Amino acid sequence: MKRFIPNFYCSNIFQLSNSFFIENKIKCVLSDLDNTLDVYNELNPSQRVIELKERLEKIGIELCIVSNNKAKRKEIYAKRLGVKSIFSAHKPGGKRISKFIAELGYEKADVLLVGDQLLTDVLCGKNAGIKVCLTDPISHLDQWTTHFNRLIDRPLRKHLKKKGYLEKVMVKDYGK
């Protein structure tokens, strides 16, 4: 069960304030794409994603995308947003992510993984030995391959909430 408890929990990535990142000494944010940054079939980054990227940039934090999806569409999205990315990231495995972090030149302690799924994102953070922030999915639309994961994610998340595990790591500082 411990492997599913994230370091942080908030309802969405946009709520994480500058002071949150600074206090936790984050230099690089690896964000999941589908249902963390945008809805799964989106080709163009939304305004709030662009604003998040720019806000992070201003305080010296690099935003990157780590997605299990290998569709060309995702690369277009990352290119349009102007961020580095890896696709077919093999989450929850930690190897590709670890290699990516090394290539980017960061220490693991500098990195925060943000994602909406316990089975892929949170587990991946644990496997790679980096901090991870769990969010709620930003929409109910999922790629078909995610449907199976949600069948496990939903009751598991409910259980973690009931036991108070998510409350304990909830990010409460929503100020800028």
Ligand SMILES: [Mg+2]
């Ligand atoms: Mg996702």
